[in-house]
Amino acid sequence: MTDEAGGLVVRAPNHLGELILALPALHHVAAVESGAGRRPAVQYMAGMEPILDMAGLEVERLPIQDRRAVREGARQVRDTGARRGILLTPSASSALMFRLGGLKIRRGTGGGWRTWLLTDAVPRGPLLERHRVHEFLALVGAEEVEKVREPPAPVLRVPEAVERPDGAGGRRVVALFPGANGESRRWPAGRFSALAQRLAAAGRRVLVLGGPGEEGLTEVVASAGAAYGECVDLGGRTDLEGLAEVLAGSDALVTNDTGPMHLAAALGTPVVALEGPADVRQTRPLGARVRLVGRFDLPCVPCVKNRCPRSGRGTELTDARNECMWLISVDEVESAVQELLEGSGTGE
Numbered sequence: 001m002t003d004e005a006g007g008l009v010v011r012a013p014n015h016l017g018e019l020i021l022a023l024p025a026l027h028h029v030a031a032v033e034s035g036a037g038r039r040p041a042v043q044y045m046a047g048m049e050p051i052l053d054m055a056g057l058e059v060e061r062l063p064i065q066d067r068r069a070v071r072e073g074a075r076q077v078r079d080t081g082a083r084r085g086i087l088l089t090p091s092a093s094s095a096l097m098f099r100l101g102g103l104k105i106r107r108g109t110g111g112g113w114r115t116w117l118l119t120d121a122v123p124r125g126p127l128l129e130r131h132r133v134h135e136f137l138a139l140v141g142a143e144e145v146e147k148v149r150e151p152p153a154p155v156l157r158v159p160e161a162v163e164r165p166d167g168a169g170g171r172r173v174v175a176l177f178p179g180a181n182g183e184s185r186r187w188p189a190g191r192f193s194a195l196a197q198r199l200a201a202a203g204r205r206v207l208v209l210g211g212p213g214e215e216g217l218t219e220v221v222a223s224a225g226a227a228y229g230e231c232v233d234l235g236g237r238t239d240l241e242g243l244a245e246v247l248a249g250s251d252a253l254v255t256n257d258t259g260p261m262h263l264a265a266a267l268g269t270p271v272v273a274l275e276g277p278a279d280v281r282q283t284r285p286l287g288a289r290v291r292l293v294g295r296f297d298l299p300c301v302p303c304v305k306n307r308c309p310r311s312g313r314g315t316e317l318t319d320a321r322n323e324c325m326w327l328i329s330v331d332e333v334e335s336a337v338q339e340l341l342e343g344s345g346t347g348e
């Protein structure tokens with residue numbers, strides 16, 4: 001990106017997980033602009049403020065209520081007086097906001113008619129081989145950081161209200177997140193229920209988390225676990241701040257490929273990530289205390305689809321549909337949890 005004088009607006013990704021993966025790039029931008037005596041603006045989806053707070057990002061905040069409200073977003077951009085913009089979303093509407101917002105230099109990944117709205121369209125193909133953290137770093141021009149083989153892990157400060165688990169013989173808390181945006185990314189509810197039962201029976205305090213609309217699922221899992229010990233249903237009962245507090249106060253999280261997976265990893269909470277159709281080269285959670293569990297040897301993995309396109313007989317099962325998730329056993333997930341608990345304390 002040409003380093004011309006003038007303010008800079010960065011459009012952050014819309015979704016929680018991607019926003020967290022964009023944090024190293026946003027910190028890079030904030031440091032470079034601050035070195036030049038400027039304060040960059042970050043346009044983001046309203047409601048994500050707790051992430052910006054926990055990240056300690058020193059930027060001008062431009063919250064948008066509706067990502068399709070192009071005129072409103074463009075007015076917001078224009079009011080900053082900035083000349084340059086970087087898009088970390090691959091959407092045409094955000095490119096249009098930048099164009100209508102009067103930004104003279106507009107950088108982002110090309111594709112479709114978005115390419116014509118940008119002045120610096122970066123081909124996405126080569127970036128797809130890399131982790132999303134690297135993709136975002138490349139887009140903001142952080143060449144040196146971007147060349148590092150292992151992407152830097154996003155870091156969030158633990159909310160002040162939270163007491164971190166001490167791992168010193170207290171009752172271990174294990175959070176479960178059985179939901180996910182795409183049905184193909186969900187480990188079967190019955191497996192989560194069986195895991196909740198085993199963990200509760202072993203004396204763990206189990207917390208079942210879920211977003212709005214996932215209350216039915218969390219209730220099923222939590223009630224299965226509650227028959228064997230302490231298992232609490234928190235589905236739909238936490239806002240983003242509350243979710244961060246619960247995750248930061250847990251000894252481990254078992255989750256499908258979700259935003260809370262990245263949130264927990266960035267907070268330093270040990271994570272067992274159940275991976276199916278996702279391309280883990282691009283979107284795996286980062287951090288020393290992360291375990292990926294999945295059948296990466298299946299020929300269809302990763303399909304990166306929210307609905308499984310397979311039917312008929314599977315590679316190992318009689319039903320091919322969602323085989324990548326069905327082949328993950330409760331035993332291996334329980335072992336991964338135990339391994340992480342032992343790594344962060346007594347395991348008892």
Ligand code: SF4
Pocket residue numbers: 184276277298300301302303304305307308309310320321322323324325
């Ligand atoms: S095609 Fe394969 S990787 Fe994709 S959802 Fe189906 S079983 Fe999983």
